[in-house]
Amino acid sequence: MALTGGPATVERRLFLGLIGTPYASDLLTSAVRIAEEAVRQGHRVTVWTCGYATALTTAAVGPSAPRNLAAWDTRHPSPAALVRHLLAWADGELEWLVCRFCAEERGTTEQLPGVRVRPSYEFMLRADAADVSLVLGVK
C-alpha cells in the first residue's frame, strides 16, 4: 500500500460500514483501499466495523499475519498493523470505530490505541451525518 499525499479536492465526509466476516473475501482490502484513496483525495473518512470485523483491530493482534509455510521468509502486516499505519498516515482525517454491541458479544472490546468503541446507535447517526455512506458486507 502506497501512502503518499495527493491533491486536495472539496472535502466531503465518507462513511464506510464494514460488516460481517472480513476474511471470507477481500472485503477488508477493499475497505482499506477505498478509505486510503478517499483521504488521499482530500476527504474525511469514518470506518465503522460491526460483527466479526470488530476483531480486526483487537489489542491482542500482533504486527504480522501468520507466515505462509510455502514462503516462510515473507512477512505481511496483520490487519491491526495495517489499520494502525493507516490511522497514523491519515493524521486525523480518518477514524476507525468499533460497534460496542458487536464487540461485547464477541469479546473484542480491547482495541488498539486510536480505535474507538462506540455505542451501536451511532451507526445510523454517523451514516446519516456523512455526505456519502457505503456499507460493505453481508447485511
Place this chain on the structure above:
Amino acid sequence: MTSYLLIESGSDREAGDPAGLRELAAGLSRRGHDVVLFLLQNAVLIGPAGPPVDELLRSGVQIWVDELSLAARAPGAASGPDGVRIAGMPELVRRLMTPGVRPVWH
C-alpha cells in the same frame, strides 16, 4: 436523471445475486440514468449469469473493472472486452464522492 455507482464484489459462483445487480444496472440505464457498474474482487470473473457484457454496454451501462482485482485473478489480462474500462481506486473514489451519485455495494 440520476447517477449511480453499482459496485459488484462477488462472482456468479458466490452467494448473492450478481445477475440481479446487472439487470438493475441495465434497467436503470434504459430508463435514462447514468450508471457505472464497477466490478471488484471476484466480480472481475464475470460469468454467464444475467445480461451479458455486450448487452449491458448496449443499454448504456459503463463497465469499469478494478485493475488490482483483475491482476490478482487473471495475470496478464491487461484489458477487457471493447467498451470495458480498466480502472482503479482513484476513479472509483472520484465517482463515489461526486455529489449526487448514489452508490450501492453488492
